[in-house]
Amino acid sequence: MHIFTPSKLTKGYTEVFEQLGFQLSNQPKEIFLPFGKQSVHEFESYLNYPEVKYFLQIPDIHLFSKKTQLWMNMVNYFGLDKSLKILPQTYILNTKKDRTKLEELSQRSDLSFIAKGNQQRRQSIKLINASEIPELYNDSKYKLIQEIIDSRNILSERAFNIRMFMIMNFSKGEFKSYISTNGKLVHSDNDINYISDTDHYEDELPLLLIDVFSDKYALNRNKILSQLKKICAAVSEVYIDKVDWTKFVQEKNFCQLFGIDLIMDQDHQLKLLEINNRPQIKSYNNRDKSFKDAIFADWIDHFLLNRNKLRLEWIQTYSY
Numbered sequence: 001m002h003i004f005t006p007s008k009l010t011k012g013y014t015e016v017f018e019q020l021g022f023q024l025s026n027q028p029k030e031i032f033l034p035f036g037k038q039s040v041h042e043f044e045s046y047l048n049y050p051e052v053k054y055f056l057q058i059p060d061i062h063l064f065s066k067k068t069q070l071w072m073n074m075v076n077y078f079g080l081d082k083s084l085k086i087l088p089q090t091y092i093l094n095t096k097k098d099r100t101k102l103e104e105l106s107q108r109s110d111l112s113f114i115a116k117g118n119q120q121r122r123q124s125i126k127l128i129n130a131s132e133i134p135e136l137y138n139d140s141k142y143k144l145i146q147e148i149i150d151s152r153n154i155l156s157e158r159a160f161n162i163r164m165f166m167i168m169n170f171s172k173g174e175f176k177s178y179i180s181t182n183g184k185l186v187h188s189d190n191d192i193n194y195i196s197d198t199d200h201y202e203d204e205l206p207l208l209l210i211d212v213f214s215d216k217y218a219l220n221r222n223k224i225l226s227q228l229k230k231i232c233a234a235v236s237e238v239y240i241d242k243v244d245w246t247k248f249v250q251e252k253n254f255c256q257l258f259g260i261d262l263i264m265d266q267d268h269q270l271k272l273l274e275i276n277n278r279p280q281i282k283s284y285n286n287r288d289k290s291f292k293d294a295i296f297a298d299w300i301d302h303f304l305l306n307r308n309k310l311r312l313e314w315i316q317t318y319s320y
Contacts, residue, residue, distance in 0.1 A: 001305075002029035004052065007036040012281030016296045028052055031304070035278075047249055054304055057277075058168050058256045059247035063239055065258075065277040067116055068092055068143045070235075077238045086234055088263075088271050089147040093136055102145060106133040115142045116274075149263045149271055159188040162262040162270070165279065165295055166232050167314070168239070169303050170254040177236040177318040178303070179228050179260075182291065186261075219268055227270040229317045231262070235275065236318035255304040257295070 002025045003017055009024070013035075017024060022031070028049050033056040034042040040062070046052050064070040071090040074083040091098040091105075105111060108130045115136055117124025124141050127148075136142045151159045164183040169176050248254065259279030262270045281296075283289035294311040301308040 001031060003031045003033050003056070004029040005033040005035050006042055007034070007038060009033075009035055010281065012283075016281060016293065017300075019293065020297055020300060022300075030054055031056060031300075033057070044247065047247060047252075053252055055252060055254045056256065056300070056304065058170060058243075058254045060239075060243045061256065061277045063242050064235055064275050067274055070272075070275060071144065073238050073242055074234070077241055078234065085269075086231055086272055088149050088273070091145045093143055093145065099137075102133050105130050107131075112148055113145045114148055115145055117141050117143050146273075149265050151263050151265065154264055154266065154268070155185070156187070160263075161186045161273065162264065164228065164260050164262065166235075166258045166260050166275070166317075167299060167303050168236065168254075168256050168258070170248050171306075173250055175236075175240060175248075175318075175320040176316060177232055178314040179232045179317050180295070181225065181228075181313045181315060182295075184288070184291070223268070224270070225315065228262075229315060231270060231272050232260070232317040235272070236320075240318075240320050253304060255299065257299040 001022055003022045004025045004027065006026060009017075014024065028046065028051050030052065031054040032043075032046055032052045034040070039057065043055065043057050043059070047055075062069055063073055067090075071083075071087060072092065074087060078086075091102050093099070093102070105113075111130040113128055113130065113133070115126050115128050128136070128145075133145060136145070151161075154160075162183060163186055165180040167178045167180075169178070256277065257279060259276040261273040261276070263273055264270055279295075281292060283292055297308070298310050298312055298314065302310050
C-alpha cells in the first residue's frame with residue numbers, strides 16, 4: 001500500500017514507513033498523512049477524494065495539540081477544580097483574566113514558573129522567576145505560564161517526565177481512544193533543573209513503564225493505570241464535545257498517534273503536561289528504536305488497517 005503525503009517527511013518517519021512495507025507517494029493514494037505546517041489545510045482538502053480511504057490524522061487536532069487550547073478547552077468543559085486534577089495550574093498570557101492574576105504573582109520573588117510556547121521539542125520552554133512574567137507579555141514565543149510540579153526525589157534526585165502514547169481512532173462510525181502501557185522516562189540533566197531533557201534517558205529501564213513503577217519503585221501499578229485512563233478519557237471527552245463532526249466522513253477511517261507527556265507530583269499523582277500530534281521518532285539506542293517501531297506498527301497495521309495483531313499492550317480509555 002501507499003502512504004500519500006504532499007509534504008516532505010522527516011527522515012525518521014520515512015524510514016519507519018518504508019520498514020513497514022509502505023511506499024511513499026506525492027499523489028493521492030489509499031492512506032493520507034498530512035505533515036508539517038500545512039497539515040490542517042491538507043487534511044481538509046482531501047476528505048472527499050474517493051481514492052483516499054485512510055487518514056493518519058483526526059480532524060481539529062488543534063483542540064488539544066496546542067497547549068493554550070488544551071488548557072482552555074479542559075477548563076471550559078470540566079471547570080477549574082476538575083481540570084486541576086488533570087493539568088498543572090496554567091495562565092494564558094494574552095487573556096485579561098489571567099493577566100490580572102499574573103500581575104499579582106509577579107510581585108512574588110519567591111515563586112518560579114515554567115513559560116511555554118506552542119512549539120514542540122523544548123524549543124519554547126524555560127524556567128522563569130515570577131518577577132520575569134511581565135517581560136513575556138510582548139514576547140510572541142511564549143503563550144502561557146505553568147506551575148512547576150516537582151518530581152525530584154521520587155525515582156531519583158533528578159526531575160523526570162513520563163512519555164506515553166495515545167491513539168484516537170474513528171472507524172465505522174465509532175470513535176475510540178487508547179493509551180499504551182509502554183513508555184519511557186525522560187530525566188533532567190541534573191538534580192537542580194526542573195525541566196527534563198530528551199537527551200537524558202534512563203537507559204537501563206525496561207520498556208514496560210508501568211511495571212517499572214510497580215516493581216522497581218514500589219508504586220501501585222493499578223493506581224498508575226487508573227490515572228492514565230482517566231486523563232486520556234478526559235481529553236477524549238473534551239475532543240468529542242468540541243470537534244466538527246462533519247469532517248468525519250463515515251466511509252473513511254481516521255487514526256492518529258499522539259505522544260503525551262506527564263509528570264508525577266510528590267503524592268504520586270499524574271498531571272498531563274502536553275500532547276504532541278507528531279511524536280518524536282528519533283531513536284537513542286537499539287531498544288528505543290525497537291519500541292518506536294512497534295508503536296508505529298500498531299498505529300498503522302492494527303488500529304488503522306486492522307490487518308495485524310498488536311505488538312504492544314494498549315488499553316481502551318474511551319468510546320463514543
